[in-house]
Amino acid sequence: MTANIGTVVSGTGGFRVTGEAGGDYAGVAVSTADVNGDGFDDIIVGAYQNDAGGTAAGAGYVVFGGDFSQAVTQQGTAGNDTLTSSFGSDDIMIGGAGNDLFQGVGGDNDVVKGGAGDDTIEAIFGGSQRIDGGLGTDTLAFDFGGSGGINFSNTANVEVSGIEVLDITGNGNNSTTLSVNAVNAMSDTNTMTVIGDAGDSIATTDVWEFEGAVNVGGQTFHSYASQFGETTLLVDLDIDASGLQILNPLASDTVLNTQFDDAEDGFKILGVAADD
16 A cells, blocks of 8 residues: 555645644654543654753653544444444444443454443454454453354454453353463453353463462452463363363362362362372
8 A cells, every 4th residue: 555645744545743843853753552542543642852841851742543534334432332243244343431342243354442441342253353352351252152163373364452351151162272472462461361151161272380269350260371471361160171281280180178168278189099
């Protein structure tokens, strides 16, 4: 793709950002982020020689983004919205600031941006999708109806980011495969929580270390840490985790002694055969 700078200057095909004063060096540093949480990327422009705060104290400018090209097919509000993908069309959906629910995402070539809030994105993987949960703790829920799963360590047509929770509960038995790189790419916190029910399963393509059980929001998960770095995988106890490559597999098979009045009082480790 090529752009004619002359048309951009005239307001066609883009816009020009002009420095506040000569010698400010506006644009020497430029970045993007969704600063106001509306789901649109904003442009951050640095001017390290700006004098507004003192001689050469420097300044930064945030240019809020928006649907300038009128490409967005569905846009949420500052409240909690439900946005449903249109079957047979390639949707671009922007959630906004609330705790939004996106439904039917991915049957076509959809793009989803959650914005601020704790969003839930219900996906049907079929086309090429870009899914960004945005700020907050965001959940990606998918359902293969017991007929398959998705390998997030090798997804050529699916780009996922800003997701901290994977929900594979759905109908029937669903599965997912993760890697350290996949978790780091998908989650803003380098931690992925996977929830599901009996019959669902998870696998990994690299080795993790079992760290024990943790309680999150009243629910117990098995916690796994990457061998290198600080990546964490929290797996619902109902999920079949036999597909995980574990550095210390015996630790994750510890059997709790049900004779304790309170599981927090301790546990008993049982031998696997008589006369052990």
